[in-house]
Amino acid sequence: MVSFVPLFLVSILFPATQAEQLTKCELPHVLKDLNDYGGITLPEWACILFHTSGYDTQAIVKNNGSTEYGLFQISNKLWCGSSQIPQSRNICDISCDKFLDDDLTDDIMCVKKILDIRGIGYWLAHKALCSEKLEQWRCETL
Structure with missing residues (x-):
């Protein structure tokens, strides 16, 4: 029991850094600038x-x-730019690490560039899984 107390205190004082795990119903709020951009709902x-x-x-x-x-x-x-591929064209003029924070402003700006240049086909899941029968992806709040 004695060893449990210090471990418990450390877990309270230094919480693990976790990714923001969004939900389907949070997306309309954080992605409102993308609604119907390029015709994508x-x-x-x-x-x-x-x-x-x-x-x-x-x-x-x-x-x-x-x-x-x-x-x-x-x-x-x-x-985006990273040390892994120094010759990247970095069309969005941003470090790839910026896409890992919870501020989606720069992500959305880059997504708009991708849509303008490549279209929604950049995301392979769209044609295969997300171009029809979208009722299940709507957020229904009571």
């Missing part, structure tokens, strides 16, 4: 983000020599 975004990052703002996925960051899984191959 919020239920479509809810579906895409569920399948790409699981609504996790700190998700990191290694993918064929590149890394995808954050809620929107933005790749360091073209869109």
Whole structure:
């Protein structure tokens, strides 16, 4: 029991840093600037983000020599800068690490650039899983 007390105190004083795990019903509020941008609705975004990052703002996925960051899984191959790929075009002119914080302002600015340049096809989940039958991705509050 004596060893439990110090461990308990440490866990209270130094909580683990955790990613913000958003929910389907929080998305309309945090993504309101993306609603209908490029013709993509919020239920479509809810579906895409569920399948790409699981609504996790700190998700990191290694993918064929590149890394995808954050809620929107933005790749360091073209869109952001990282030491892993120093020759990245960094089209969004931002460090990839900025996509891992809970402030989605810069993420959304980059997503708009991606939509303007590549379209929604950048997110492969859209065509395969999120282009129809979107009722389940709507947030119904009572």
